[in-house]
Amino acid sequence: MSVGERDPLTGHMTTGHEWNGIKELNTPVPWPVWFFLIATALFGIVYWVLMPAWPTGRSYTKGLLGADARSAVTEKVKQAQLERSEWTRRIAGLDYAAIQADPQLMQAVRERGHVLFGDNCAACHGANAKGGPGYPDLADTDWLWGGTPDAIAHTIAYGVNSGHPEGRVSQMLAFGRDQILTNDQVLAVTDYVRSLSDPAVAKRAARSVAAGKAVFDANCTVCHGDDGRGSQALGAPNLTDKAWIFGGDISAIYTSIHNGRQGQMPAWNERLSDTDRKILTLYVLDRAVAK
Amino acid sequence: MVSELTVAERERAMGITGLLALCGMIMAIGGSNDPLGVHGFIVLLFAVAMLFVVASGYFAPEPPESRLQSYYDSPTKAGIVIAMVWAVFGMFIGDWVAWLLAYPELTFDAAWASFGRLRPVHTTGVIFAFGGNALIATSFHVMQRTSRARMPDQFSPWFVLMGYNLFCILAISGYFIGITQSKEYAEPEWYADVWLVIVWVTYFILYIRTLMRRKEPHIYVANWYYLAFILVVAILHIVNGLAVPVSFLSAKSYSLFSGVQDAMTQWWYGHNAVAFFLTAGFLGMLYYYLPKRAERPIYSYRMSIVGFWGITFFYMWAGSHHLHFTALPQWVQTLGMTFSLTLLVPSWIAAANALLTLNGAWDKVRDDATLRFMMIAAVFYGLSTFEGSFMAIRAVNSLSHYTDWTVGHVHAGALGWVAMIIFGAFYATVPSLWKRKRMYSPALVEVHFWLALAGTLVYVFAMWNSGIIQGLMWRTYTESGTLAYSFTDTLVAMHPYYIARAVGGLLFLLGAIVGCYNIWMTIRHDAEAPRATGQETPLPAAPAPSLQPAE
Ligand code: HEM
Ligand code: HEM
Numbered sequence: 001m002s003v004g005e006r007d008p009l010t011g012h013m014t015t016g017h018e019w020n021g022i023k024e025l026n027t028p029v030p031w032p033v034w035f036f037l038i039a040t041a042l043f044g045i046v047y048w049v050l051m052p053a054w055p056t057g058r059s060y061t062k063g064l065l066g067a068d069a070r071s072a073v074t075e076k077v078k079q080a081q082l083e084r085s086e087w088t089r090r091i092a093g094l095d096y097a098a099i100q101a102d103p104q105l106m107q108a109v110r111e112r113g114h115v116l117f118g119d120n121c122a123a124c125h126g127a128n129a130k131g132g133p134g135y136p137d138l139a140d141t142d143w144l145w146g147g148t149p150d151a152i153a154h155t156i157a158y159g160v161n162s163g164h165p166e167g168r169v170s171q172m173l174a175f176g177r178d179q180i181l182t183n184d185q186v187l188a189v190t191d192y193v194r195s196l197s198d199p200a201v202a203k204r205a206a207r208s209v210a211a212g213k214a215v216f217d218a219n220c221t222v223c224h225g226d227d228g229r230g231s232q233a234l235g236a237p238n239l240t241d242k243a244w245i246f247g248g249d250i251s252a253i254y255t256s257i258h259n260g261r262q263g264q265m266p267a268w269n270e271r272l273s274d275t276d277r278k279i280l281t282l283y284v285l286d287r288a289v290a291k
Numbered sequence: 292m293v294s295e296l297t298v299a300e301r302e303r304a305m306g307i308t309g310l311l312a313l314c315g316m317i318m319a320i321g322g323s324n325d326p327l328g329v330h331g332f333i334v335l336l337f338a339v340a341m342l343f344v345v346a347s348g349y350f351a352p353e354p355p356e357s358r359l360q361s362y363y364d365s366p367t368k369a370g371i372v373i374a375m376v377w378a379v380f381g382m383f384i385g386d387w388v389a390w391l392l393a394y395p396e397l398t399f400d401a402a403w404a405s406f407g408r409l410r411p412v413h414t415t416g417v418i419f420a421f422g423g424n425a426l427i428a429t430s431f432h433v434m435q436r437t438s439r440a441r442m443p444d445q446f447s448p449w450f451v452l453m454g455y456n457l458f459c460i461l462a463i464s465g466y467f468i469g470i471t472q473s474k475e476y477a478e479p480e481w482y483a484d485v486w487l488v489i490v491w492v493t494y495f496i497l498y499i500r501t502l503m504r505r506k507e508p509h510i511y512v513a514n515w516y517y518l519a520f521i522l523v524v525a526i527l528h529i530v531n532g533l534a535v536p537v538s539f540l541s542a543k544s545y546s547l548f549s550g551v552q553d554a555m556t557q558w559w560y561g562h563n564a565v566a567f568f569l570t571a572g573f574l575g576m577l578y579y580y581l582p583k584r585a586e587r588p589i590y591s592y593r594m595s596i597v598g599f600w601g602i603t604f605f606y607m608w609a610g611s612h613h614l615h616f617t618a619l620p621q622w623v624q625t626l627g628m629t630f631s632l633t634l635l636v637p638s639w640i641a642a643a644n645a646l647l648t649l650n651g652a653w654d655k656v657r658d659d660a661t662l663r664f665m666m667i668a669a670v671f672y673g674l675s676t677f678e679g680s681f682m683a684i685r686a687v688n689s690l691s692h693y694t695d696w697t698v699g700h701v702h703a704g705a706l707g708w709v710a711m712i713i714f715g716a717f718y719a720t721v722p723s724l725w726k727r728k729r730m731y732s733p734a735l736v737e738v739h740f741w742l743a744l745a746g747t748l749v750y751v752f753a754m755w756n757s758g759i760i761q762g763l764m765w766r767t768y769t770e771s772g773t774l775a776y777s778f779t780d781t782l783v784a785m786h787p788y789y790i791a792r793a794v795g796g797l798l799f800l801l802g803a804i805v806g807c808y809n810i811w812m813t814i815r816h817d818a819e820a821p822r823a824t825g826q827e828t829p830l831p832a833a834p835a836p837s838l839q840p841a842e
Contacts, residue, residue: 007588009651015592019437019511022582027591029640037601037636044629052622053629060622069621084772108771118777127779 091282092275096149099282106286113283116276120268129287134246134263141290142243144170146232153281159267160235167267170235172223176258181215188212189220190254196228196240197248292365292449293348295358300446304345307450312338318482318540326470327542330461330482337457354445362435366448368724370428371717372814373456374421375807378710381416382803386796388413393789403467411466411478417705418476418569420459425713426572427452427494430517432720433579434498437514438505447497454490458483470542474557476564477531481544484532491528495521512595516575519603523567531560551618559610566606569704570672573712574602574641577672580716581665582648585655590647594640601637605630612683615692624685631683635676642673660733660740664715667744671707675700690762695785699754706747706799714743714806721810731812735805742802749795757788 004013004026012025048054051063062068087108091099099105118127124135131137141147145155145168158167175181181189192212195202202209216228223236230238237245245263246256268277293301315338319331388409390397398404431448435441442448462479465471471478479487498521502510534544548556582589589595611619611627646669649656656666678700682691691697718736722729730736764784767775 009587010590012591014588017507017509017511019507019509020439020583021586022437022511022579023588024512024592024595025588025590027593029591029593029597033594033597033636033640036639037633040633040636044633047625047629051625052620053625055622060620067621069616069624080772087771108773111769111771111775112773115774115777118779122777122779127777127783 088275091278096282100285106282109279109282110286112276112279113286116272116280117283120272121280124265129284131245136245136263137243138284139287139289140243141288142238142241143232144230144235144237147285147288149281149285151232152284153277155265156272156277156280157267157269160265161262162265162267164267164269168235170262172236172256172261174258174260175219177260181219181257185211185215186254186257189215190250190257192216193228193239193253193257194248194250197242292369293345294351295354295363295365296348296445296449298353300444301345301349303446304449305342305349308338308341308345312342314338321540322542325541325543326465326468327482327540329468330465330470330542333460333464334457337460341453359441361441362432363442363445363448364432364724366452367428367432367720370424370431370452371721371724371810373452374424374428374713375717375803375810377416377420377424377459378713378803379800379807381413381421382796382800384409384416385413386793386800389789389793389796393786393793402469408466408469411471411475412463414476415459415462415466415478417710418564419462420456422569422573422709422713423455423459424452425717426517426520426568426576427455429576429579429716429720430498430521430572432724433513433575434501434517437507437511437579438502439507440501440504442497443500443504447493451490451494451497454486454493458487458490461486465542472532472534472544472546474531474546474560476561477528477557480542481532481534481536482542484528484534488525488529488532491521491525495525511579512589512592512599513575513578515599516571516578519599520567520572520575523563523571523603527560527563527567531556551620554614554617555611555619555623558613559607562610562613563606565704566602566609569709570606570638571602573668573709576712576716577641577645577665577669580712580719581645581662581669584659584662584665584715584719585649585652587648587650587652590644590650594644598637598640598644601640602634605634605637609634609683612688615685615688628683628685631680635680638676638680639673642669642676645669646673660736661715661718661730663740664711664718664743667740668708668712668715671703671711671747675704675708678703690766691758694758694762694765695754695788696758696762699751699758702747702754703751706743706750710799710803711743711747714739714803717806717810721813725814727813727816731809731816735809739802739805739809742798742805746795746797746799746802749798750792751795753788753791753795757785757792760784760788 004016006013007025010025010027012027014023015026017024048061049063050065051067052060053063054061087105090102091105091109094102094105099109117125117129121129121138125131125138126135129138131139136144143151145151145160154166155168158164160168160170173180176183176186188208188211190212191201191205191208192215195205195209195212216224217226220228223234224230224239225236228239230236237243242248244252246252246261268280272280293304296304312335315331315333315335317331319328319335322328322331388406391406391409395406398406402408431442458479461483465479465483470480472480477484498518502514502518533547535547536544546553578589578595608630609627611623612631613627615624615628646666649662649666652662656662681687682696682700691700718730721727761781761784764776764781765774769775
């Protein structure tokens with residue numbers, strides 16, 4: 001049978017087995033191994049005694065501490081709601097002006113609003129609320145549907161082109177694609193629209209701008225107004241300023257006129273509570289600064 | 292390679308590949324209105340390619356009897372090469388996914404290139420394709436050496452290796468075209484699962500048959516681990532894969548389990564896949580290649596026993612720590628947590644046994660990057676098991692769960708332990724398998740080592756930071772009792788770490804490419820005289836001079 005030999009380095013005996021040159025020492029298991037095995041096992045047993053641990057058919061051992069994660073969480077959530085209700089109740093009850101006048105409440109609005117906006121609105125309007133192609137800038141005071149708290153609250157609750165019966169509807173026709181206007185007319189009115197915010201265009205392309213004005217007067221003033229300043233009742237944007245939702249260069253404006261625009265915002269009345277929507281309204285107003 | 296098979300085995304190979312081609316044809320035609328049809332074509336193509344290979348050597352003369360006097364290593368050689376190819380593929384996708392997380396817009400407008408499809412391609416590519424091939428290849432090598440017996444036949448190892456790779460191809464190509472069971476690490480659909488069962492049972496029987504032919508009175512520890520790996524993975528795979536196909540001509544199936552039972556079955560599988568695929572198999576590798584390379588006896592046979600049985604027993608209970616704070620009843624979570632803590636002890640026994648074996652060989656660790664790979668692997672094994680047991684504590688898990696901390700833990704294990712031990716084992720085996728004195732370039736082994744170590748450290752530290760920041764931001768409240776940060780705030784905070792991780796991963800990938808080149812050049816390089824030092828114990832019947840060179 002196999003005979004062990006002494007390893008000169010460690011002084012331990014080998015087991016006498018050998019596999020393709022590999023031998024094994026018969027070193028005893030060091031005491032810390034047993035110590036930690038027993039310690040962790042003891043910890044386990046104590047934990048089992050204290051906490052829910054082993055199944056017993058239809059039930060389980062409940063543990064001496066009577067701990068129950070589910071009811072603990074329910075309790076915690078209730079407690080947290082209670083603590084928050086101190087200020088959420090006041091926000092729900094007071095009118096906008098009163099809240100805006102209360103620095104403490106506005107602090108809560110900013111904190112809660114930041115997360116609400118980040119988790120729900122930032123995907124379209126951007127984390128800084130400055131919007132992006134297709135989504136309006138909320139950080140300025142240039143409002144499409146009006147800048148009163150009630151107007152903003154309404155947009156948040158029911159959305160734009162959202163399909164909700166209370167929702168705001170704004171449909172710009174596809175003047176080019178649907179052949180309401182010829183391509184030349186679309187080009188001309190594109191120049192005219194550019195000239196409204198950029199006098200240089202008026203000078204450079206006077207003929208086209210003049211032709212475009214005629215097209216504009218016949219087709220666009222219903223919504224955008226005689227002067228092109230838009231209408232908050234219809235959600236038609238002001239075309240005379242430098243704020244553009246879909247871009248202000250020639251090809252973006254051409255595309256808007258040719259294909260029309262039906263931007264969408266979802267209705268939030270069933271996703272966010274009344275208080276949360278109120279906080280968002282206040283938060284958006286608080287952030288908006290005049291340009 | 293076909294000429295190494297006996298004529299009877301060639302006939303068997305012909306028959307089985309023919310049968311496979313037939314299956315492929317039926318799947319392709321029957322499932323022509325279903326993604327299954329695509330897989331039918333892939334199976335058919337694979338089978339036809341194999342038929343050509345078999346036919347190319349079909350009429351070669353019967354291999355000489357003298358082959359029985361040496362170990363059968365061709366499947367090991369093939370497995371090593373295939374594993375390295377998968378390594379580069381899987382890690383390339385991993386790094387792609389890493390850049391995608393940092394810059395989500397860097398993608399094609401194509402379904403196959405979406406994060407949700409690439410991610411399982413990465414995990415399957417590295418764990419099953421790279422890791423699995425490495426395990427199969429080295430297990431063939433180790434079981435013969437430690438049993439001092441040649442494998443009982445030449446066909447089964449090829450069937451296992453090629454069959455397994457067909458499974459990998461089906462799995463990975465399936466994700467690209469949207470076939471998935473959506474169980475993490477068990478994504479392949481029912482027909483691929485059934486195929487794997489056939490392959491795996493063959494593997495198990497082959498291992499047992501070889502062990503039964505052994506000339507050594509005792510079975511070496513490495514074999515216990517490899518066997519545990521093969522046996523338990525079979526059980527896990529079969530139970531978790533139980534599903535009812537929508538029809539036999541459809542790729543889609545539904546799990547036999549539902550709700551929280553399904554979740555528990557999945558994570559019983561998932562955690563034991565970590566235990567028996569990513570741990571037990573690789574411990575087998577460690578237990579053979581490390582003492583061999585260090586030329587030192589295993590520190591303690593007794594620790595091997597305690598470690599082995601501890602690991603096999605305790606892991607089975609720990610799966611529920613993946614489902615802390617979910618719909619899973621609390622008592623199951625308690626059991627998962629307490630057993631995870633006890634599990635640390637046998638895990639550290641295995642790591643310590645490896646590191647103590649290096650006593651008296653630390654000068655070699657210093658000089659030899661191959662041995663250093665294995666040493667670092669043992670260290671990372673110890674580290675990731677400590678981390679795992681820590682994360683299994685419910686209070687800790689409430690911070691770490693769903694965060695990048697988990698991803699950091701995974702890659703401390705995957706890069707630091709799994710990949711490092713594979714590279715070490717490969718560098719130790721390749722020269723001897725191809726009868727070279729040493730690797731083509733020891734300097735490149737050194738380069739690979741430092742790239743791998745740097746990549747791992749950058750990756751893991753980045754994810755620790757990212758994960759803990761993420762977890763803390765999720766639970767930070769303001770004075771008014773509301774959450775302080777939005778989800779996007781956490782993404783902004785994690786962004787720099789995502790870039791760092793992608794860079795770390797790139798280093799690791801570069802290392803693997805260097806390794807491929809080095810192995811390839813070693814194979815291509817002209818044979819030199821075998822290394823003189825060290826001896827491989829002869830097969831009993833073999834006359835001494837015909838021995839294989841030692842590694
Ligand atoms: C070049 C090296 C690698 C890079 C860059 C890399 C990158 C990644 C990335 C970006 C993810 C997704 C993380 C997420 O969803 O947040 C991931 C997941 C994963 N990787 Fe890797 N990886 C690499 C190597 C490996 C290796 C070698 C293995 C295994 C042997 C591995 C195993 C995994 C696993 C298991 C997951 C899933 C983790 C989870 O679900 O928690 N990776 N990897
Ligand atoms: C004592 C040993 C270990 C314990 C107790 C342990 C424990 C854990 C825990 C608690 C998690 C997080 C679960 C969650 O919050 O979702 C986890 C995740 C994971 N661990 Fe370990 N771990 C151990 C060793 C390892 C090793 C050696 C590896 C191998 C490479 C590994 C691979 C993984 C993987 C891949 C995941 C991610 C699973 C997923 O996709 O969610 N673990 N482990």
